[in-house]
Amino acid sequence: MLSLSCFSQATPYVNPNVRASESLSGYWKYIVDPYENGYYNYRLEPFEEQEDTSRNAFFTDSKPRDRSELIEYDFDLSDSIYVPGDWNTQKEKLFFYEGTVWYRRLFNSTIKDPANRVFLSFGAANYKADVYLNGQKLGSHTGGFTPFSFEITSLLKDTVNSLVVKVDNKRLKDGVPTVNTDWWNYGGITRDVNLLETPSTFIEGFSIQLERDDPGHIVGLVQLNGIDRSGSEVEVHIPELGKSVLLKTDEKGKASFRTSVDSLRLWSVNDPKLYKVIFNTKEDTITDMVGFRTITVKGRDILLNDRPVFLKGISIHEESPIRGGRAHSKADARQLLGWAKELGCNFVRLAHYPHNEHMVRLADSLGILVWEEIPVYWTISWENEATYENAANQLQELIRRDRNRASVIIWSMANETPTSNARNRFLTDLAELTRSLDPTRLISAALEQSSYQGDPWVRTIEDDFARVTDILSFNQYIGWYDGLPDKAEKISWKIQQNKPVFISEFGGGAKQGYFGDKHTRWTEDYQEYLYEENIKMLSSIEQLRGMSPWILVDFRSPRRMLPKIQDGWNRKGLISEEGIKKKAFYTLQKYYLSKE
Known part of the structure; x- marks a missing residue:
């Protein structure tokens, strides 16, 4: 490479x-x-x-x-x-x-x-x-x-x-x-x-988290930058736990540590506890607020702190509701994640690229679990080495930025990418790189579903990359791109992988304020009906462990040109670009509240 x-x-x-x-x-x-x-x-x-x-x-x-x-x-x-x-x-x-x-x-x-x-x-x-x-x-x-x-x-x-x-x-x-x-x-x-x-020699970066296989210990590393980085002393201090660890850096300015902890309040969706962590050298001090938790998979279950969790999610684009344009502020993050909480979510999928750091830091404090991904989207130049290095670099920069955020539990490699040998190598290399940088989180990708043995009424996942992921995630649009909503009641699923199933996308478009009967496309009634039928269909998947329907808010897209309906907006949002909730918002909210 x-x-x-x-x-x-x-x-x-x-x-x-x-x-x-x-x-x-x-x-x-x-x-x-x-x-x-x-x-x-x-x-x-x-x-x-x-x-x-x-x-x-x-x-x-x-x-x-x-x-x-x-x-x-x-x-x-x-x-x-x-x-x-x-x-x-x-x-x-x-x-x-x-x-x-x-x-x-x-x-x-x-x-x-x-x-x-x-x-x-x-x-x-x-x-x-x-x-x-x-x-x-x-x-x-x-x-x-x-x-x-x-x-x-x-x-x-x-x-x-x-x-x-x-x-x-x-x-x-x-x-x-x-x-x-x-x-x-x-x-x-x-x-x-x-x-x-x-300072001339400063703390360039750090990671700190619960050890995945032994949650009685905190592990981490510190990296110094500067001419005096070798042989320097670094203190890692967690005041609330009364815990201090003294380290000495190697010739590259790096020091790692492992220390036992008692009486630790684990970060969770119901108790998003954050501890102040202070890193000190003779020249420099930095402070961060960090939560400690474990995220693992066991068979068909996703385990947060060794307890099964159902991911009640929604997908989000980085657009500012009401103001419009690319979201960038803390206020934008509070608006988007506030709506997700109101919807009943404990999880958000940040699509289709790394979002602002405000989003994951706020998710830390709100107790919202997060899926992050890089823009390996649709048809990438799989054979091009420079394209791979570009994707790998973006992935590394994302992991370095957010590896200390307890809310982040999934690194996603791609979205809706067609299978091929070159694509499989590309994504597998990304997954191996991710595990080398951060072995504590789960890996997935938004895959695509297909018919089982040619039967259009039975769906499955046939994708070699599914062997690499920790979670079997896929997008499906029955009722929108694939038939009408009532088709969902005729579909069954045959999932052959013994992994948790996560539906990374489903949904359909609706122009807010446009009403009619449930068979009239683009009405709020059609979207509501689609959600009702898809939720019933997906709930029949025995190993279903979560979903993030598409999408929280209508967003701009040059692909969406239908006059009077789209006008340059993707209308699959549960909330309009003006902040008005559609009927399907309450359908999904009711389902999530039933999953308490």
Whole structure:
């Protein structure tokens, strides 16, 4: 396989959620550049690769030195746009735009200690970001939904600093996701940007969790970054438990630990207990709130803390209800997860890409279990090594970010991917990578169902990758793409794998406020009937252990063009884009309340 550095030249992610940071949120200047004139000369040669970089390269943020010099752009005179946020819903003229937009933010350096280091941290930028500070390139990052950082210590000026970011959201055949999806391709710096100051040797990352096979012990590791990382002492302290462990790092700055614990309140959906965990070195301190629990599979059961759990879920896209556009704030997370709780959910599937970190941190505190996935969606370029490395890099960045979130119980490898030998190798390699990085969580994928031995009335799962997953998850749309809702009562299921079954998607569309009889498509009545019949059908699957119907809220999709009904929206939501609940919301709610 290729080196992952070809996809992320960033330094390891420095997380602003566990240390003090300075937000760069606010209005940034921007320039739309569909021909990428600010990056290439007229012969398509990158300015940054030329010995004498033209001052017409946008990343130099140049001004004419005299009245005769030709400079064909000016950030100061350009329009402004808010960061974090997508450009599509902020600027009407950019609603359908896919391509390059340049961002510029000026800021003053506020380093507290000249011996410290400074990092620039991005929550996400869709899809490829090239980042420059004071005319110098920091690096690039590919992947629209995972975090990245760059060290900027040596490039900071005492006065005003110019931060320029080139963001390109063009869809690519060999990309992850590929060109064909069913959600809006929001472009821009869509999540928070922060400045962080650290000591010269700092705590780069950590993991801490209950040992899967012996929940009487907590295990973890700590990674230091800096010239003094070798042989350094690190204290791991959990004040409420009266527990402290003293570690010494190896030559790579890493230290692992295993320690026994007594009287531990396990994190659960009914008692989402979080403990303050403090990591100390002689130079650095970081703090996080962490829950401790186990998640395993035994036969056909999913066990949370060794007790069977039924996953009462719903799928969610990262869109802001009511406000519209890409969701990015804590308020967005509270709205979406609040609706999920009202629905009766103890579980959410965050589809079809990594969502904002606010979502999983809030899920930790609310006691909501979480499925996370990367955008290996539909038909990826399975034979392309670079495509695999891209997917693997996004997966690693997601796991590094969320490996300490008790709410996250499932890493998903893909959604609705057609079976083939190349695809099976691709997904199996991802699964093996995931288990090497985090052996404590479950692995799944949203597979597709098929007829059993050619009988259209008996359904099964025939997919080689089902042997790799811990949970047998699949999507099915009986009553919407496959017949009418009354077809569900005639369908039976023959599941041959001795694993928990999880229905990762089912559902149908309804225009909120459109009523009729239960046989009229697009009415709330039809959607309600579909849910009633699907719930009865799926409940007959003996090993059913949960579901996450599609989907909580209507969301934008260019694929959905039916006038007066869709108008650019996927209408399978149980709630409209204006926040109004449809009849099927209460059907699913009633079912979930019956599962208490």
